[in-house]
Amino acid sequence: MPDLLTVSGLTLAYPGGTRALDGVDLRLGEGEFLSLVGPSGCGKSTLLRIIAGLLAPTSGTLSWGRRPGRGGIGFVFQEPTLMPWARVAANVRLPLDLAGVPQAEADARVAEQLARVGLFEFESAFPRELSGGMRMRVALARALVTKPALLLLDEPFAALDEITRFKLNDDLLALWRAEGFTAVFVTHSVFESVYLSSRVAIMSARPGRVVADIPIPLAHPRTAALRTQADYGALCRDVSAALARAMGQEAA
């Protein structure tokens, strides 16, 4: 698996001197599904923003195998972050509009992407008319409409109920398998990270650092039945133990 991105020695210090990240090393293979797990405040979101180019690190480097161009990175926030004044289709079309993609082509791609997240018949609804899970699907469609090489997700399902979250987990996995993007998924749920990922990176509490890197060799397709399987349970135990060690290090 060729590397898409290698992060080395990444540090982010705020003007007051507090360090959010302290020497993060991480490599990201093309087509991987990597979850970042860590206690709250460990800088997971900060790391994601640096990768997206929304934040500049104090020191350290990001070296890209193939640098994604405009629209090459999709981002899904913790909230759906839709434009309330725009209909669903216009929300999904935003990245294409900003890039000046011709109207007809943009419309076709929006229709295709909405069909993939199962919201085709809601294209002319306004965000407030949708449920929380549906809004998150719109956000997913918007992030994927540019066919990004890298999709960054910042605890996207944390605010949803468990039934909706499980459904969206399956949908996200199906999209990942169908479209072949690389995903970095920030979560504080061990179970969610193991279910989704091909690899889980554990971060220590602030200042954040990657302290463990656990491959998840579970086969695809993964379904609800996996959640009760022994190998899934064993991996969850491993990740939990690594997380506990990461937090213990902090306390010592």
Next chain:
Amino acid sequence: MVAGRIARALVPLALGAAVLGFWEWAVRAWEVPPFVLPPPSSIATALASDWRILADSTWLTLTITLQAFCLAVVSGVALAMLFAQSRLLAAALYPYAVVLQVTPIVAIAPLVIIWVGYERVNLALLILAWVVAFFPILSNTTLGLAAVDPNLRDLFRLYGASRWQVVWRLQFPSALPYILAGMKVSGGLALIGAVVAEFVAGSGTASGLAWRIIESGNRLNIPRLFAALFLLAALGVMIFALLSWVQKRLLGRWHESEVGRP
């Protein structure tokens, strides 16, 4: 539903009719002199017989009010957007906008009228009405532009949006509910500004509704004074209703403030 809506419309009308009826009866029963409080019937008569003069005055006041209001909206929104582009500019100019706002219009009116000149008094009225109407638009738009969802702002950055795209596709629509709320306040203030300025100008150089009120008061033609007052109130209500309608049309389905209202 429909019955409820009709009732809601009828109740205030019925109340108004009752008050007018009592007014008419009370003035006659207690023999109140007409120069203190004329009965509604003689106000209606004055409205009909002096219609030409009153209509001309109403038209003048309306024109000045609407011009001032439109100028206020355009300049207020434009300046707020300029402020949003440059913190330095905002820091430099905002205090002066506040000074303009907190200085009572009555106090600066004579100066403005002298500068512009009595021969162009309508222009002076326009300027004064604009000064009053301008600030709510500026402050509300500034507030609205600052209320942009920071994650949406990041999203626009991620997709390499140009400054113009950020202004028109993100900042302006985010601020729209605030701008419309400011417009409702400003529409009423433009009318007040036009009237107050005319009161200060006085002495028949301007001939809007405010002058009709001064003139009628001086001549103790109280029914006509009431007729002019009635027209002023009607103008104010009309402006408010029009702006509420615009607000409903523009925010309709997407903004919490308008969703689910009858």
